[in-house]
Amino acid sequence: MQNQLVSFNFLDLKACTLCASRFGATVTSHSPRPVFQGEGSARILIAGQAPGLRVHESGQPFTDPSGDRLRAWMGIGEDIFYDAGRIAILPMSFCFPGYDSKGADLPPPPVCAITWRSAMLSQFPNIVLTILVGGYAQKWHLKTKLSVQAVVGDWQIYLPQIIPLPHPSWRNNAWLKKNKWFEAEVLQVLRQKVQEALF
DSSP states (O other): OHHHHHHHHHHHHHTOOTTHHHHHTSTTOOOOOOOOBOOTTOOEEEEOSOOOHHHHHHOSTTOSHHHHHHHHHHTOOHHHHTOTTTEEEOOSSSSOOOBOTTSOBOOOOHHHIIIIIHHHHTTOTTOOEEEEESHHHHHHHHTOOOOHHHHHHTGGGGTTTEEEEOOOSGGGHHHHHHOHHIIIIIHHHHHHHHHHHHO
16 A cells, blocks of 8 residues: 555656746746655665756756765765665655756755655655755754754764755865865765665
């Protein structure tokens, strides 16, 4: 019964066109293409921001340099990362939001989380570790208004079930250089928790 419920909801989400007019009005003028992964048996949830253009085109989560860095942070390869029976990936916006007139990423449309998030999360009863990537996911899941700096700075208080991370984008290279403690402290624990959850 549970597998039927998961399939039903996944198909509904795959067919979502709530933001068609919104995306059509962006610089990229693209159509909705929800990108996510997961099966009911998944034990790790990666909650991110939204697919970028490369992910929108590939139809697979984190098929970009951010994904390469995230997998390195987690200490796993693509074979495990893309095993939907082990890892669920549910961004705050399931579709690429597009770019503004200056070429900057638009924020995830709130309607996506309002419409889909609670129902989709309920399909994953076996999650033991949630990795919150970036501010949008942290604010929603932790019900906080704190900055990424503040949340990630206090990462230990969310253990053992949650680990907040900055976004692995190249745009955060300066943040990573300034906050050496992140790679020295957080990543070691992240990799340990990932291994514990998977094996």
